[in-house]
Amino acid sequence: MRWNELSDETCSLARTLAVIGDRWTLMVLREAFLKVRRFDDFQSRLGIARRVLTERLSHLVEHGVLEKQAYQTRPLRHEYRLTAKGRDLYPALLSLVHWGDRHYAGADGPPVVHTHISCGHEFHSVLSCSECGEPVEARAVTVRPGPGAG
């Protein structure tokens, strides 16, 4: 079986991975959150093969994560911007970055620090419960079939 033949109905993760579960795709999204928007900028910052970049960008556009907008007309040029759906990926992406920071930063600390504008502090991400607001960890969660289960 191929990964993308996994049942979508019982697994939101498979669905998510079908859209963004590819290493270059995630790197492209990281750049997008850093406000990179143009083909050649993605290409030169990542060093990704142009053919692969073309394919990843159109895939993301097709799935509504990015949108392609003209930023000039003569010559016609487009840029790729995150949609609301794309911005919703921020928590997932930041969690992945912070996992890397936590487990692979050298003695000096992480390569990048994030500042929360609202409170003014450097921060790291914490996953919390939408209902009680407390931090969530794996052992405090149970899983059961939901209304959309097959």
Next chain:
Amino acid sequence: MRWNELSDETCSLARTLAVIGDRWTLMVLREAFLKVRRFDDFQSRLGIARRVLTERLSHLVEHGVLEKQAYQTRPLRHEYRLTAKGRDLYPALLSLVHWGDRHYAGADGPPVVHTHISCGHEFHSVLSCSECGEPVEARAVTVRPGPGAG
């Protein structure tokens, strides 16, 4: 260039993806969080090719995300368990799942619901700031080079 030649020093995400940024790997981890521990259970639940599963599991063990422990000696059999480092991936994984729930659940709702044992409620995940506790969104965050930058 290949994705894994990206500079680790300036990018925790590339480092993270080198360890877990593969679709099957993430599906394996999802099962691990659902308490699946044995080779054949991973294999039959996911339908993954056995060769690929072998490779992914050893990769995860090698990187300290899973550990291989004997659960019986005659015949010698092992199981794969999440380490603390592996459990730290829970926020990232749950965020990915919830993104899928949010954007791809059918009219009925998501295929799986998560209950937070501590408070007893069904919940979804919220990424919050470690300093002020408020939810974080992309536009409220600035990024700059940290102490470990190259």
Next chain:
DNA sequence: TTGACTCAGTCTTGTTTCAAGACTTAGCTG
């Protein structure tokens, strides 16, 4: 003590995807 069964892999053989970078197109600039 033989035959079936379980678990955890390994091996083989096509198929698919990927990487690198040269090439293309359309319009602008000097």
Next chain:
DNA sequence: CAGCTAAGTCTTGAAACAAGACTGAGTCAA
């Protein structure tokens, strides 16, 4: 007109993947 820029497209060889048959070490039941 020559060269430049942005955004791709194309070709070719290399790497990764899927399917599933096979292996080996031990258990169990007759």
